[in-house]
Amino acid sequence: MKGRKILILGGARSGKSRFALQLGEKIPGKKAFLATCPPSDPEMKERIAQHQRERGASWVAVEAFSHLEEEIRKREGEWDLLLIDCLTLWLSNWMMKELKEGEIREKIAGLKKAIQQSAAHVLMVSNEVGMGVVPSSSMGRDFRDLQGFLNQEIAAIADEVYLTAAGIPIRIKPV
Numbered sequence: 540m541k542g543r544k545i546l547i548l549g550g551a552r553s554g555k556s557r558f559a560l561q562l563g564e565k566i567p568g569k570k571a572f573l574a575t576c577p578p579s580d581p582e583m584k585e586r587i588a589q590h591q592r593e594r595g596a597s598w599v600a601v602e603a604f605s606h607l608e609e610e611i612r613k614r615e616g617e618w619d620l621l622l623i624d625c626l627t628l629w630l631s632n633w634m635m636k637e638l639k640e641g642e643i644r645e646k647i648a649g650l651k652k653a654i655q656q657s658a659a660h661v662l663m664v665s666n667e668v669g670m671g672v673v674p675s676s677s678m679g680r681d682f683r684d685l686q687g688f689l690n691q692e693i694a695a696i697a698d699e700v701y702l703t704a705a706g707i708p709i710r711i712k713p714v
Contacts, residue, residue, distance in 0.1 A: 542619070542660030546693050548667040549703035556624050558701065558708045559662045560594060566660050568619025573603040573610055575629040590624075598622075605632045608646070611653040611661075618659050626665035630689055634682055643685055651692050665690055667702065 545562065549555035563570060572594060578584040591600065599618075603610040607629050611621060623629075629650075633643050654661050668686045694700050700712035 541658050543698045544654060544661050544663070544696060545699045545701070546663045546665060546690070546697040547701045547703060547708070548665055548690060548694075550667060550670070553703040554706035554708070555664050555666075555701075555703040556590070557593075557706070558703055559622055559624065559664050563620055563622050563662055564597075566620045569617070570598045570620045570622065571614060571618040572598045572600045573607060573621055573623045574600055575604055575607065575623065575625060575632065577602075577604050577632070603629075605629070605636070608649045608653040611650075611657055615657060615659075620660045620662070621657065622662045622664075624664040626663055626689060626693065627668070627686060630686055631682070634678070634685070640681070640685065644688070647685075647689050647692055651696060654693070655696050663693055663697070665693065 545559075547555045547559045547562075574587070576583065576587065578587055594600075601610055601614070603623075607623065614621070630643070630647075633646055638646070654663070666686065667690065668683050674680045674683055694712065697712060699710065701708040702711050703709070
């Protein structure tokens with residue numbers, strides 16, 4: 540039996556990661572936290588350390604900055620739960636490598652397939668970026684558009700989708 544696939548969306552500091560962690564704590568078995576944020580500066584390193592303290596010893600952290608699909612496939616059968624935090628940074632990491640849109644869409648398709656095929660429960664955190672102003676730069680608009688596409692693709696395969704606002708999760712799928 541395949542595990543449940545749950546997508547948690549929200550804006551910056553909306554409580555989406557905390558909610559994902561709370562959901563994950565309720566699922567028994569071995570837990571892996573797939574981190575997509577590279578420790579790029581002292582402030583980010585402190586944020587990562589704080590997240591690690593919040594998770595505790597029951598979680599194993601795996602760095603998956605770009606190669607998330609491969610990490611999911613490589614760990615098949617090893618973990619009962621995978622928590623991906625977050626898809627937005629994963630996408631950003633690929634965009635910073637200056638891939639073409641078609642190449643990034645292929646990466647998204649590969650990730651989607653790996654998630655679908657995984658027997659583990661998969662919790663996925665992602666930013667909802669389509670509710671703000673239109674970005675002023677071309678790269679910003681490209682990122683917003685690809686993030687919207689990524690969220691739609693993952694929501695389509697998710698068993699449940701939540702939107703968080705002010706620390707409150709709102710279930711939007713199934714309705």
